[in-house]
Amino acid sequence: MLSRIFLLCLVLTTGFSALAESSELTLWHSYRGAEEEALQKSVDVFNASHGEVDITLLSIPYEVMASKLTTAIPRGHGPDLFIFAHERVGDWTESGLLEPIADRTSDDTFFEATVSSLEYDGSLMGLPLAFKSLALFYNKDVISSAPDTTDGIIRLSQLLPKGVYPLLYQADSFYFHAPWFFGAGARLFDGQPSGGLQSPEAIASYELLYRWRSDGILPSEISASLVTNLFNQNQAALVVNGPWFLGEIAEGVPFGVAPLPIVSATGKRATPFLTAEGIFISAFSKRKNDAMQLATFLAGEESAVIRGEVGRQCVANRKAWEISTTLSEDPILGAFRMQVENTVPMNNSPEMRNIWEPTTVALKKILMGGASSGDAAEAASRRYAAITREPPAQTSPTAYFVIVGVLFTALALIAFRWLRNVTRNGEFGELLTGLRWVGPAVLATGVLVFVPFIAALGLSFFSHSNGDYTFVGLGNFRSIVSAEGFGVFQPLSFYFALAVTVLWTLVNIILHVGIGLGLALILNSKGLRLKAMYRVLLILPWAVPNYITALIWKGLFHRQLGAINGFLELLGMESVSWFSSFWTAFVANVSTNAWLGFPFMMVTCLGALQAIPSDLYDAADLDGANGVQKFAHVTWPLLMPALVPAIMLGIVWTFNQFNIVYLVSGGEPDNATDILISEAYRWAFARREQYGYAAAYSALIFILLLGWSIFSTRFAKRFETR
Amino acid sequence: MNTLWRKFLPHFILMIASTVAIYPVAWVLKIALSPVGGMDSDPNPIPSEVTLSHFLSLTSQGEGASFGIQFMNSILVAGATTAISILVSCSAAYGFSRLRFPGREVGLMGLMLTQIFPGVVMMVPLYIILDNLGLLNSHVGLALVYCTTAIPFCTWTLKGYLDTVPRELEEAAVMDGASRWVIFSQIVLPLAKPAIAVTALFSFMTAWNEFVLAATLLNDERLFTLPVALQRYVGEYQTDWGTFAAGAIVTSLPVMALFYALQKNLVGGLTAGAVKG
Secondary structure: OHHHHHHHHHHHHHHHHHHHOOOOEEEEEOOOHHHHHHHHHHHHHHHHHOOOOOEEEEEOOHHHHHHHHHHHHHHOOOOOEEEEEHHHHHHHHHOOOEOOOOOOOOHHHEOHHHHHHOEEOOEEOEEEEEEEOOEEEEEOOOOOOOOOEHHHHHHHHHHOOOOOEEEEOOOOOHHHHHHHHHHOOOOOOOOOHHHHOOOHHHHHHHHHHHHHHHOOOOOOOOOHHHHHHHHHOOOEEEEEEOHHHHHOOOOOOOEEEEOOOEEOOOOEEOOOEEEEEEEEEEOOOOOHHHHHHHHHHHHOHHHHHHHHHOOOOOEOEHHHHHHOHHHHOOHHHHHHHHHHHHOEEOOOOHHHHHHHHHHHHHHHHHHHHOOOHHHHHHHHHHHHHHHOOOOOOOOOOHHHHHHHHHHHHHHHHHHHHHHHHHHHOOOHHHHHHHHHHHHHHHHHHHHHHHHHHHHHHHHOOEEEEOOEEEEOOOHHHHHHHOOOOOOOOOOOOHHHHHHHHHHHHHHHHHHHHHHHHHHHHHHOOOOOOOHHHHHHHHHHHHHOOHHHHHHHHHHHOOOOOOHHHHHHHHOOOOOOOHHHOHHHHHHHHHHHHHHHHHHHHHHHHHHHHHOOOHHHHHHHHHOOOOHHHHHHHHHHHHHHHHHHHHHHHHHHHHHOOHHHHHHOOOOOOOOOOOOHHHHHHHHHHHOOOOHHHHHHHHHHHHHHHHHHHHHHHHHHHOOOOO | OHHHHHHHHHHHHHHHHHHHHHHHHHHHHHHHHOOOOOOOOOOOOOOOOOOOHHHHHHHOOOOOOOHHHHHHHHHHHHHHHHHHHHHHHHHHHHHHHHOOOOOHHHHHHHHHHHOOOOHHHOHHHHHHHHHHOOOOOOHHHHHHHHHHHHHHHHHHHHHHHHHOOOOHHHHHHHHOOOOHHHHHHHHHHHHOHHHHHHHHHHHHHHHHOOOHHHHHHOOOHHHOOHHHHHHOOEOOOOEOHHHHHHHHHHHHHHHHHHHHHHHHHHHHHOOHHHHOO
């Protein structure tokens, strides 16, 4: 009966979804606000002259844009065109997602750096729309003009009143460190060992940061919001930031923008990365000619003027800056326009993604741990080696085919014998009745959970790089289990992450159950007033979406801006840099997760407590039992049947609680607080898409939890209700 | 002294716990209401200046799809998820609890196993399957995916509850010649109401707050759900905290309303079944 309804639903939906296919030209972007408005205006102008083309704009959250494009385009569900930063051009070209731009006659229309960013292997893969780079913002209430050398910045520190930072930027990110890195004469890649992260020039750039940090020119923990706050409160003279910072500066704060200063040691101007925003045409588009027309128009001068004037973009089209006086006379956009001559296009090959993590490790070591520049370079190069270690060697799949074949035959044989037994015992009818009731649930989870999981398991036997999969057999597993590329007792090794995960699960469950049970016992006491109010308030952490509360918790633990340090200071204690050492970062993660998780246990316990018949307590009273005895002999035994399944599920959920670790500590310091699932995520998405390695990680997590479930179900049977 | 202590200690503990529970949520509110959306080191979570501009900018966003439409989409998807998973789980829970058939144990274990699959690497295979079923870019496909996350938990909870509901009533109905369907719909379902309330809430929340799957599977602004729309305020370089927080508050209102409406059943339903009997 129910299965028939379910099937009907399935059939109906298949019909509905067919409506989604259409013949219009679609363009995906991540713009919002003024930039989105400018894009819409440009498209309207295009439509006025090319009325026959129907254009749909779709704004996708930035966070999922790249993964959505890589999944959707090869399956034919991607857009005809999309706008994205140039950094993934290499990946996308290698996986064949992009249509090269055939007509290159108009290259000098754009700033050269923006065009070269979009080139890969000699072909132009997209048209540049805008560029972004860092420049120097200065607060005119604090200083009248920006210094032109790094020595000038150091001198500034003696002139400014106490409590005002001379220089402020997110120094723990290589994107922000890059100006000094290139200004010191260092280069990336070029065949250097460790990608150039340990060259003498690179060390000189770390030395500059070390100096700034120890002279108190920079604070040690800097987040984007700290930069904004201090600048707006006149507590920072200079800020290194990009054009997006314009929207953050509070009204009434007088500021100017200047090109970045000269690095005094080399006499070379600080050279930030240039990011080009390009418009790309999908290789799978069915209307490439129309798409090409739209792309050319949007990159052209007419649209560039609109995007510059309305959207305040730093447009890549040279002519637009000549035509529009609004653009050329804008002092702020003008400063970025000047900076563009001194930029390094960010490398668009997949190798670039090997740079971010090692450099972050090095910069954080200096900022938070006060490490020397040499030690920092050493750490960066170690991490670089771990991430770029050789993938496992290709293996012949024949032996594995045989094993899989044998396994399948064995499975089929077992299934067949089982079915024969069922028929022989005359239980076939019962099987059918059972299936009628449980079939839909089994079918739905089977198709949408088991099948993808088995496919993912299959992935763990492959090594992935740039869209190519190589069969490596058990190579990934061998590499994980032998902690290849890093020490067994170091973060990033499977065993270290496993130990952290076990500790994490244990501490969380103890807190969840302890707090939940304690509150439930109090709430359950007789004659308590305001019970309903407390119940609703205490359930609150469960009700608010956890992706926002996790971010709030991260903010509460911030070194300078967090309210928790604010409390500590009120109490006369010293503020703590929460994410700079393992234990404090771990405490931050655990506090967040304990806060999120206790309501579930509280509700569970409350339900169980209310179901305990009160005559049992009366009987205990008659026997003269005291409070502790009553708890031990009445409450606890009757609580267990309800609590044990909840704890079992809770353990599994906590073991895989990705959101909190990822959002709160983000693995800080140095990936030490990462648990297994967040490590798997990093291997899959942050470290050049080592999908096979990540899948092997997931498979190991699965095996661990499977072992645990089998053990714990045995254990739980003891508590099953009679 | 002793009695006074006994009277106030529980309230003291509960008040501290409630404060800790509310505090971060109060910060979300503060960020949503202050003109400068962001954190500061002042531990006081009460905003000094109040503005509704962040809430207003929520509603003024988007050309083709208004906040209202996306709100309705969320209601639709979460509602469908709840309806389908309750329907399917009730039936499965009844089957697992009342019928003895070959393969029952394996089925139960299999459902439990789905809870331990790490989801990180399952996205691409899932996408391909939905594509082949023609369920991409549709609310139904999205709701089905959410259902598969909710069904195992719901089935286990409901089965645990039904296990402890006495069978005498059903046996009496069998004597009267009632069919299984009648027994299920007229006797068992009404008895399981508290447990159904819990599982309904659970499945609703699963669908209501999810964002990565929704953003990946949907290709049309008119189909986007609320979390997808909200996530747009988190940009590559900067986050519009004020609007993001305002959106989070609007998003959590229906959940809170549901919590409030179901809270009596909630407390009884989650586990009472497991202990009764």
